[in-house]
Amino acid sequence: MSTAELRTDAEPVTPPASGTGSGTGLRGWTRHGPTAREQRYDVLLGLGMAAAGLFGTELARGASPSQVDLGIGGIEPYVLSAAAALPLCFRRRWPVPVLLAVAVLFVVNGERAEFAFVGNLVTQAAMFMAIYAAVAWARDRRLMKAAVAVVFVGMFGWLTLNFVAALRNNAIGGPNDGLFSPYVSSVILILALNVLYFFGAYFWGRTAWNTARQRDELEQQARELATQQEANSRRAVIDERLRISRELHDVVAHHISSIGIQAGGARRVMDGDPEAAKNALNVIEESSRTAVNEMRQLLGMLRAADPDVDVSAPDPKAPQAGADRLPALIAEVNSLGLEVGFHQIGAPAELPKTVSVSVYRIAQEALANVRKHSTARSAHLTLRYLGEAVELEVLDDGRPKHAPVGSRLGHVGIRERVALLGGESEIGPRPVGGFRVRVRIPLDPQNRPLTGGSSDD
Numbered sequence: 001m002s003t004a005e006l007r008t009d010a011e012p013v014t015p016p017a018s019g020t021g022s023g024t025g026l027r028g029w030t031r032h033g034p035t036a037r038e039q040r041y042d043v044l045l046g047l048g049m050a051a052a053g054l055f056g057t058e059l060a061r062g063a064s065p066s067q068v069d070l071g072i073g074g075i076e077p078y079v080l081s082a083a084a085a086l087p088l089c090f091r092r093r094w095p096v097p098v099l100l101a102v103a104v105l106f107v108v109n110g111e112r113a114e115f116a117f118v119g120n121l122v123t124q125a126a127m128f129m130a131i132y133a134a135v136a137w138a139r140d141r142r143l144m145k146a147a148v149a150v151v152f153v154g155m156f157g158w159l160t161l162n163f164v165a166a167l168r169n170n171a172i173g174g175p176n177d178g179l180f181s182p183y184v185s186s187v188i189l190i191l192a193l194n195v196l197y198f199f200g201a202y203f204w205g206r207t208a209w210n211t212a213r214q215r216d217e218l219e220q221q222a223r224e225l226a227t228q229q230e231a232n233s234r235r236a237v238i239d240e241r242l243r244i245s246r247e248l249h250d251v252v253a254h255h256i257s258s259i260g261i262q263a264g265g266a267r268r269v270m271d272g273d274p275e276a277a278k279n280a281l282n283v284i285e286e287s288s289r290t291a292v293n294e295m296r297q298l299l300g301m302l303r304a305a306d307p308d309v310d311v312s313a314p315d316p317k318a319p320q321a322g323a324d325r326l327p328a329l330i331a332e333v334n335s336l337g338l339e340v341g342f343h344q345i346g347a348p349a350e351l352p353k354t355v356s357v358s359v360y361r362i363a364q365e366a367l368a369n370v371r372k373h374s375t376a377r378s379a380h381l382t383l384r385y386l387g388e389a390v391e392l393e394v395l396d397d398g399r400p401k402h403a404p405v406g407s408r409l410g411h412v413g414i415r416e417r418v419a420l421l422g423g424e425s426e427i428g429p430r431p432v433g434g435f436r437v438r439v440r441i442p443l444d445p446q447n448r449p450l451t452g453g454s455s456d457d
Contacts, residue, residue, distance in 0.1 A: 029213045030139055034092035046089030053081035053122040060119030068115045077113035084109055085126045091133035096140070096147045102130035103151045107158055128201045135205025136212075148202070159194070163187060233412050240413035241420070243361075259284050322356040323390075326363055326383065333367050339378040340367060346385030355441050358417050359383070359392050365410045366394035366437040374398035374435060389423075389442045397434035414439065 034042070057077050061068055070077060084105040087098040106127045109117045117123055131148070138144035167183060266280035321329075330340045351359070363381060370379045376398025384391040411427050414437065418425040423441035430436050 031212055042091050043089045046086050049085035049122055050082040053085050054078050056120035056122050057081045057116040060116050064115045077116040080109045080113050081116050081120055084123045092137045095134040095137040096143055099130045099134040099147055102126050131201035132205040135202055136208035236412040237416045240416045321360040323359040338371050341380040343382045349385050362414050362439055370396045389440050391440045393438040395436055
């Protein structure tokens with residue numbers, strides 16, 4: 001009797017990893033069908049095992065100590081051994097029918113070609129792989145459980161009949177009497193081996209099915225996280241654009257107010273003091289040109305904001321900020337416990353309002369990040385006037401806190417703001433430790449240096 005014959009047990013009939021509905025698995029998951037590549041591999045596997053079955057049958061015939069019966073046409077054992085492996089060509093495409101077909105051929109092999117069944121490992125391997133494939137790949141879990149139950153009960157019945165026949169014919173005996181008789185010892189050994197064989201196939205298949213489910217869930221979670229991150233990044237970009245648009249509104253309003261005042265003054269003095277009126281008109285011309293240039297600089301990009309996003313009117317914001325208020329910002333941050341040094345390089349230039357406000361906002365965001373997400377107790381802010389550009393750099397020597405370091409959407413906003421102004425940004429860890437935020441924003445060549453000192457510490 002082959003050690004691959006099956007015993008029964010209540011556990012295989014109702015496996016613990018089962019679905020709750022047809023076509024669904026644990027928590028409603030359904031495994032995807034095999035890919036074309038996997039199906040090609042299965043075909044090659046089935047054909048290869050069929051060829052191995054033919055060769056194994058020939059070896060079993062030569063190794064048999066007695067004359068063997070080759071059955072119908074003298075080829076029956078060869079046909080049956082190959083046929084038992086051929087269904088594996090479709091083991092992942094149709095796992096449950098393959099299990100039933102291999103189980104039937106398994107029994108037929110044992111009854112019609114016992115010498116090949118006992119001596120040919122291909123048949124036992126085919127049964128093992130069929131059980132594994134059914135448990136691992138069956139999409140209808142109820143059907144899979146029913147098929148496993150039928151196979152287990154059928155095999156148990158066949159094994160029982162063989163034990164009864166062996167007892168009746170006294171086919172299992174031996175000269176040695178141990179703790180148990182030769183017959184009882186053989187029954188226990190065969191049952192133990194079959195438990196390992198069939199339960200190994202079943203639980204290996206269940207593990208593969210659970211692993212595939214977990215992998216799909218992780219991939220789905222990764223896709224959802226990527227989608228959320230993309231949405232958050234887009235939201236941060238749009239929020240920054242909206243804030244810039246509000247600041248641009250203030251800048252333009254400032255210029256328009258100035259134009260109105262100058263126009264009113266020019267009208268009043270036009271007859272009595274033409275030179276003063278001319279100067280007022282020059283101021284109006286310069287203010288209007290500056291306002292138009294700043295609007296052209298930002299309006300095109302601001303129009304790209306997503307119209308599907310809720311852009312309801314914001315709450316009234318604080319008074320207009322600018323580069324000239326950096327010392328006040330640093331004093332405020334110092335009062336919150338972070339020691340910030342300030343260094344200004346180059347002759348200060350009259351910055352366009354949009355650039356001035358952006359310098360302030362970027363410094364504000366960078367220092368806030370140092371306070372919230374770094375272990376640094378101090379930072380240093382440098383403002384450089386380079387003639388054709390203005391450069392802002394914020395350095396710290398801390399490390400990221402052990403707590404979550406944030407979504408880095410503030411960095412997205414900084415990059416977006418600098419990009420809108422045609423500048424460059426560098427944000428990231430420093431090679432010597434700490435963190436750097438450095439931005440460079442080009443200036444209009446017409447900006448004139450201001451009178452006064454060049455350094456402030």
